[in-house]
Amino acid sequence: MLKIENLHVKLEEEDKVILRGVDLDIGPGQVHAIMGPNGSGKSTLSYVLSGRDGYEVTDGRALLEGEDLLEMEPEERAAAGLFLAFQYPVEIPGVGNMTFLRTAFNAQRKARGEEEISAADFLKLIRARAKDLQIDADMLKRPVNMGFSGGEKKRNEILQMAVLEPKMCILDETDSGLDVDAMKLVADGVNALRSEGRSFLVITHYQRLLNHIAPDVVHIMSAGRIVKTGGPDLALEVEENGYADILAEQA
C-alpha cells in the first residue's frame, strides 16, 4: 500500500536534516506503528507524506499503490487515498464543519472522476458516522474545530477519516491530549475502519494507544531512521524499558 524507500528530508529554510534514509513497506490491511523519542522525525514523516510546505526531499521516494506521492499536490494525495489525522487539528473560523467535510468529500470524488453527492445524501452519510463517534449536530454545525476540546478535535479527525474513507491513514499522535475514555472512543473509531483494503500508520510516543489499536508491525524511529522493527511485543518493551536500551543496542 505505502512504500517508502531511502527517504531523506531536510528543512527547506535551513540546513537541518531530519530524515536520514527511512524505509517502510506497509501492506494492504496492515497496521504499522512508529514509536520513538521526541525529535526523531516521526511527525516530519507524516507532514512530508501529506505534502506540507517547508520540507525538501533530498533523496528517496514514497509510493502509494505504486504512485509517486511526492510528486503530487496535497489535495491530489488526499484524492489518491492518503489521510493524515493531525496531531494538532486546525481551527478554521467561519467555515462550518459540515460544509468543510462535504466540500472535501465532493472535491475528492470529482478528482477521481466520480459523481458529487447532494447535501441531503451527504447529511445522511455523516449522521450515521457522527453518531458512532458521539459527535452531535452542534459540533457539525460549528466552525471547523472552533471551541472543540482536545478530545472533540481528535474525534472530529476520525470522523473525517470515516467519511472520506481513505486507503492509507496516518495517525500523528492521535492519543496526545486524550483521557482514557476519549482514547477508547477514538480507538474504537479507528478499529471500525480497519479492513483488508485499508492500511494504517500510527505514530505515537506511548504504547497505551497500541493497547487499543493492535498493530501488526512496530518500528522504532530515532534520529531520522527506523532503527528497529518488530512485532507488537516491541511496543511493550519500550513501555517497560524506555527507548534508551533499544537505542543503545543499535549504537
Added chain:
Amino acid sequence: MPAPLKPKQEAAEARLSSATLPQGAGWITEARRAARGRLEAMGLPSRRDEYWKWTNPATLAAEEAPEAALFDGGEAPIFEAAKALVVTFVDGVFDAEASDDLALEGVEIERLADASRADIHWARDLYGRLEEAGQEPVQRPFAALNTALAPDGLVIRVTGTPSRPVELRYLHRDTRSDAMLHHVVKVEEGASLTLLESGPGAARFSTVLEVAVADRAAFHHIRAQGRDHERRTVTHAFARLGTESVFKSFTMTANGVLTRNECVIELTGDDASAHIAGAAMGDGDFHHDDTVFITHDAVNCESRQVFKKVLRNGAAGVFQGKILVKAGAQKTDGYQISQSLLLDDDSTFQAKPELEIYADDVACSHGSTTGAIDETALFYLRARGVPRAEAQDMLVLAFLAEAIEEIDDPALGEAVLDRLQGWLARRRG
C-alpha cells in the same frame, strides 16, 4: 496642517457653476441654497484634508466625470428573489417602465422630483437637515454638493410594516454619466422598512440617504454596489435614531475604481441600536473607503461596526471609523472591527479607528487587523482534498462571514454570499 481653503472653495465654485440647478418649490430651493452655502464655505476636499489623506477625491471633485466603461456581468439582479417593490434609475434618471407602481401598504413612496414641487411637504423637515447636522465635527463636502444639486431620488414615509422591501435599482448605460440621487426616509414610530440598493448607478455616482428612525421603529438597509470596474461612487448615509429603534446597514462592494462610503449615525434615543457592516472585494485597480462616524448621545445604546475587505493585485482599502460617546451616554456598548485580507504583497489597507469618550460607564472595543491567508488552515483544507484555489476561496468567504452575518434576512444573506462566491469563482479561472 489643514489644506488651504481658497483652492478648495474655488473648486467648489467651479463645480457648482458648471452644474444644472434643479427646480423645485420654495422649501427645497431653500434647502438646496443652504447646502450650496455650506459647500461654498468649506470647499471641495483635497488630499491634504485629514479624512482624505488615504483617498484621492480629485476625480469625485472634478467638474467632468471621468468615463467608465459599461460592464455586463450577465447576472440577474442580485435581490430579485426578495420580490421587492423596485424603483429603477438609469444613470440617475427615473425609469418608469422599469419601475413598479409606487403603491405599497404601510409606506408612502414618492419621487423627490415630485415631492419637491409641492409647496408643503413633510420632507422639508428632513431634506438636507441630517446632512447639515452631519457636517460637524467632520466636513462632508460631497454630501452638501449632493443636497444642493441632486435632482431626484425617493422620499419615503413608513407608517407600518410593508409586506416587502423597497429596492432602488441603479443601472449604468452611459459611459459618461454623472449622477446624483438624494433619498429621504422617515420611519414613523413602531414602523419598519427594508431598503435595498443595487447597481453601479453611473460612471460617477453620488447618493445621499437621510433616515430618521422614530421610537421603536426599525430600518434595514442592504446594498450591493455595482460591479463596473471603472465606476466612481461616493455615498453618504445619515441616520438619526429614536428610543429603542434599530438601524442596520450592510454594503457589499465588488470592483469599482473608487468607492467612498460614509455613514454618519446619531443615537439620540435611549436603548437604540445601530449596526453597520461592509464586505468589500477588490482586484487590481480598486480603491474602497469606509468612513464611519457614530455618535452616542443617549443611555444604553449599542453600536456595532464590522468591516471586512479582501484585496488582491494592488487593490487598496481604507477604513476610518469613529465612535463618539457624549457625556451622559452611559451604558454605551460600542464595538468596531475593521479587517483586511491581503492576497498578495501589492495590496494595501489603511485603518484609523477612533474612540472619543466622555461618559464613564461605557464598554467600547475596537480592533483592526491586516493579514494574509492562514497557510496552516489552507494546508488542512488541501490535506482533506480541497484544491488550493477552492480552499483559498473558502477561507476568503470565512473571513467575510462576520460581516455578512449582519444581514438578518437569510435569503438576502444568501444572495450576497452567492455573488461573492461567483466573484471568487470567476477569478479562479
